[in-house]
């Protein structure tokens with residue numbers, strides 16, 4: 552199993568190129584299942600979750616191949632079956648996103664229930680309810696969601712009582728091929744939803760309102776190939792910016808999208824960082840110790856849950872006391888006990904972490920428990936006074952392309968080892 556060894560103390564300096572967004576690339580790759588002709592997707596990050604997605608799509612019978620370093624071509628004209636098996640689905644929750652496209656195009660789909668995960672139970676009831684509202688018959692049997700539909704799905708009015716990124720994406724993809732108009736109210740407004748809508752519209756879909764809380768989708772009979780470039784990863788960008796702030800560094804992120812990062816930039820400025828940006832870059836300079844900042848996660852455009860752990864790493868070395876409140880996932884504080892082992896002064900009260908920054912963290916052997924928790928431990932390691940070993944970094948490989956190479960390029964002392 553791989554681990555990172557980190558010797559902290561170097562301020563991050565220089566330029567880092569941001570990869571395509573994992574959370575946009577995954578639904579966009581799955582949207583290829585809606586298309587009768589090949590689709591080419593550029594700026595796809597090279598990550599474990601992307602490999603899992605490609606494997607899942609290929610096992611339905613589609614032809615999936617890398618056409619270039621970051622370009623994937625998918626030809627789903629011939630699909631042999633519509634069964635998504637537990638072995639693949641259990642390794643990546645986003646696999647549930649095959650349900651809408653397969654059902655809409657082929658009238659049936661069997662998808663393993665993804666099961667709970669480290670950060671929370673993460674049910675899929677909204678996905679199922681929305682598809683039922685569009686006329687599908689759905690049963691859950693032996694751990695599988697079994698969905699069927701006679702002919703095309705029917706357009707429907709769907710109100711989602713929880714804002715869900717994945718359910719919005721699944722229903723938007725299904726509605727793209729439905730008969731009639733679907734209106735999704737209380738839809739998620741994340742930039743990745745907009746990127747997916749743009750890709751679908753390029754394939755011939757009629758999706759309006761992406762980026763607002765009401766989506767109107769007029770179904771079409773068929774979708775066809777498209778060449779789409781995935782948006783930059785706002786969470787990867789935010790992670791490097793926080794790492795630079797914590798190490799009192801000076802970095803520039805290239806091929807980034809600063810407009811997708813408003814809430815994160817506001818918090819970095821509140822922490823005392825100087826942040827500048829242009830159309831496709833963002834830079835951060837931090838002089839002196841950051842100031843602790845209160846955080847409350849909520850659906851976009853509020854502060855993203857996927858940046859919570861990284862800001863906890865900032866708060867535990869910042870000047871002052873801060874409250875970090877997690878409102879999206881019920882168990883997304885597993886980095887807290889690991890940070891305590893590195894000397895952090897932090898405690899948990901319900902869904903709030905209360906921290907008072909310490910002058911210095913000390914290195915320790917710590918365990919990554921989920922994707923962003925791993926990132927927060929790496930950030931903590933970058934400022935710790937002695938060596939840190941972060942174990943189980945397969946979590947980080949799900950979502951960060953070549954993180955150790957990128958951090959080394961910024962001057963960090965981090966190496967991958969086999970343990």
Ligand SMILES: CC(=O)N[C@H]1[C@@H](OP(=O)(O)OP(=O)(O)OC[C@H]2O[C@@H](n3ccc(=O)[nH]c3=O)[C@H](O)[C@@H]2O)O[C@H](CO)[C@@H](O)[C@@H]1O
Nearest residue numbers: 574645673674675676677678713714715716717718856879
């Ligand atoms: C691949 C991907 O894009 N993952 C992102 C996506 O996950 P994902 O799409 O799984 O997250 P959701 O937006 O669906 O989850 C938000 C909340 O809704 C709840 N819920 C969701 C679906 C449902 O049917 N019933 C229900 O109750 C969840 O348990 C959670 O409490 O959005 C999350 C919230 O921004 C991010 O942290 C993840 O990085």
Ligand SMILES: C=C(OP(=O)(O)O)C(=O)O
Nearest residue numbers: 574644645857922923950
């Ligand atoms: C939680 C995340 O991903 P997933 O929804 O794929 O688990 C994430 O990207 O932080």
